[in-house]
Structures are given as structure tokens and as C-alpha cells.
Amino acid sequence: MAELVYPPVVLAAKTAFRLLDLKLDVRGTEHIPAAGGAVIACNHVSYLDFLFCGLGAQPAKRLVRFMAKREIFANRVAGPLMRGMHHISVDRAAGAESYRAALEALKGGEVVGVFPEATISRSFTVKEIKSGAARMAAEAGVPLIPMALWGTQRMWTKGRDRELTKRHVPITVLAGAPMHPTTDDDMDAVTEDLRGRMSALLDTIQRDYPDEPAGPDDRWWLPAHLGGTAPTPEAAAELDRRKPE
Template sequence: MPRRRIGFWYRFAAVIAKPPLVVLLKRDWRGMEHIPAEGGFITVVNHNSHVDPFAYGHFQYNTGRVPRFLAKSGLFKKGFIGSVMRGTGQIPVYRESTDALSAFRAAIDAVERGECVAFYPEGTITRDRNGWPMTGKTGAARVALKTKCPVIPVAQWGANELLPPYAKKPDLLPRKTHHVLAGPPVDLSRFYGKEMTAEVLKEATEVIMAAITRQLEEIRGERAPETPYDPKRERIEQRRRTEAQKQGRVAAVEVSRDAAGPSGRDAAGEPGRETAGQAGGEEGLGK
């Protein structure tokens, strides 16, 4: 199966992006031998900085197998950036719309044509406070099980030191090192032939994320947490904490009102003192 030609737009993007990347980041790139020379495959990569798609793209470009990233559809509408995204063959992701599955169909088609598709399974920059990979979304597993293509786990570290997650300004000095370690293909053969239920996709995704995490452990020389950060679980816990706080404030106001009596006077017949919540007006109820 032929490999995808790099083409004008990718070369043009490289001319623009590579010089600043070379100036800003030293390189420690390992595992290029695991990138298939021919045929379709996917790479699964951790995400810890707004800069790392460019830094990782530089690594992959130098292997000769340029990736097609899944990217937010809005980027394709941004003038020059949109032209580059379309020209380099990136895949738009239409979230929460009737076109939401079109990205997966496009990814499958690309792999079957012999191209490389790059996935950030976390779906966004990690929210783990120490930069470890979070739980992943199932898109990469879905494409991998559908096509039975090689799945190459790739970990990266260092772009997040140049531009920390959600930071507004880069930390330019001293010059940072971009570490990349690509590993051998993830073995997903145990899932082949099974119906792609939510549970199967979840288990396959866990195998993929574990492989990425092992690569990052080798780069960093330390162990990741036993349980990865789960943003969905965190959102549920946050809602529970918020609801408990609201209920606690309402209960406190009701107790204060009961203590003041029905006429608003205390047991001695004097006007009841304002509670902290009443004195603060609506702010006492959490606004």
C-alpha cells in the first residue's frame, strides 16, 4: 500500500513552523523505527500543551510519514489557518452535530488509503496536575478495531515546559528539550472480532492509554499514578460537592429562621439578629 505524498501544503507549513521550533526547542526524539514505512496506521499521542501539536508534527514530518490530525471544525474556518488545515488534509471534528461521526469515517478512509492519522485520545490538554495522561476517549480504539491497523503509542514531554497548560505566555529561557518516544504497536488483537460495544471500546482505550503512559514514564523516569485522572468523574464529584454546599446553606438559613421564631423575634421577644446569610442578602444564598 503506498504512502501519502507530503505535498505542497505540508512542505509550506514546515517552512513556516520548523525554524521557530528548532530555535525554541532542543530535540530528544526516539523510536522513529516504530513508525511504519508503508501502509495505513494511527498514532496515539498525549497532549499537555498548545504547542505540542506543532512539536509532535515536526517529529512525525521528519519520519517521512506526515500525519492527519483530527481537529476542531472551527479551525477550518479561520482564514489562512483554515487554508493550511484543508491543504494538509487534516480532518475536521464537528462536535455535537449530525456530522459528529464524519470525522471517524474520514479517519477510517484515510487509514485504508495507506495514510497516518494522529489521535489525541484525551481529547484536550491533560488536566492532571502533574501532566500525566488522563483517561481517553474511544475514537482511536474505534478506528483501530475497524481497520485492524497498527496503533503506535507516542509520548512527548517538554513542549509543556515551553508553554505550560493554559498559560498565556511562553517560558523561553533556558531553552527547553522536546522529548518524544514512540513505542512498538499496541496489541489489540484480543478485541478483534468482538462487537464494538461501549465496554469493548472502553477496555481497548484503556490498553491504548496505558501504552502511552508507559512511554511517558520512561521519558520522565518516574511512575505515573495507579489511577489516571478522569475528567468525567471529576465533573460528577464537583456537581455533588456544589449541590451539597447549596443544601448546607439552605439548611443553615432554615435553622436560623426557626430559631428566630415565626414573628422574627428571639425567645426573649427581641427582634432576631440577622444571620450571616440574611445579612449578606442574596450573597448568603451562594450568589
């Protein structure tokens, strides 16, 4: 397919990252296949995650087709860009069509990006995840690659003001070894395994993160189990029930 939009967007994003002097640490890129279909399953802590998750596929010269809620496609600015980059619109009330579109892309050799938590995690831990990523990988016969990122929440996340011009923020992206689910597997077990792998990757990059909060009021971007003031997973789940995205 013609790529008239995606390459300029990638170039613009990389230019912005340089101007902001973001401290990018992208690891595990050897796990992204240079050809053929694959599903990337990434944690979700920020509205900017798709930009940085896609960086994990750049060394393999792959463009990731992200599954994103249809409301983004309806936006007069973001919509044309999303369609031009051949991302996949998701209607949460009727997901069969988007699932078929993702499956078709995978069978056509594309890399599809999924945030299986479905919404941003307010606790900055990995929430319960949906089984769609595992099912798609199994049905398409492609690898399922767990990924975690950290630091993006400091620029724009749920319940906080945007700080898109924030400089010198460390951003870490870590891809893990691929899984190879099949249609004979128990998808609930595969999904739980995927969540465990995503959580382990996230734990690694959270604990290795090279920056600390500037003071007590800046501890909001750390999860509670690391001494931050983000909601616990239980409190975050209650917030999601009362204030759904």
C-alpha cells in the same frame, strides 16, 4: 494527494525550532511504518503538541493527518493551513462524519494522529481516553502506535500565557511499540491498554527529562506526583467541569 502546504509548514517549524534552540529528543521512530496506514495516539499537554507529535513520523518520511476540533478550521489563519495539510475536522457534537473521514484516510494508507484525551491535560498526566483511536485502527486494520511527549507545556498550555519565543526548552517525543487491535477485540480493554502504554511512555520521559524548574514559582509545569504544582488529576477533572475548553 498534492502536498503544496504541508512540506513548507514542516520546514518553517523546523527552522523555528533551530532558531529557538529547542533541545529535541525524538525516540521510537522505528515504530512508525514507512508505508501504509497507522494511527498515532498521543498524550496532550499543550496547544503545540501536533507540531511535535508529527516529528515522530518525520524519519519515516510520513506526514500525519491530525484530527482537530472544527473551531481551528474556522480560524481565518489556521483554517486554510489545516485544510491545506489535509487534517481532519472534528465536530464534537456530531463525530460520525469525522470518524468516517479518518477511516477513509487510514484505508488510503495515511497516518492519522489522534489525541484521545480530547482536551489538554491540566494535571500533565494521561486522562481517561476515548475509544475512537482503538476503534479506527481495528476497523481499518492498521497498527495503533502509542506516543508521549513532554516539555511542550512550557511554551503554551491551558491556563498559562504563551511563551512561543522561549529558548532552549527540552522537548521529548517517545513512540512505543505498535498495538494491533482487531474488530473481534474488546474495545474497552484495548483502550485501557492504550492508556496504560501512553502513561508508561509519559512516565519514562518525565523522569528522564533533562531540565528542572528554575525555582518554586517555576514548578507549575511538573505534575503533582513529581513534586510540581500542577493540579492533581482529581483537581484537574473538577477544573475541566467548571471551565471546559
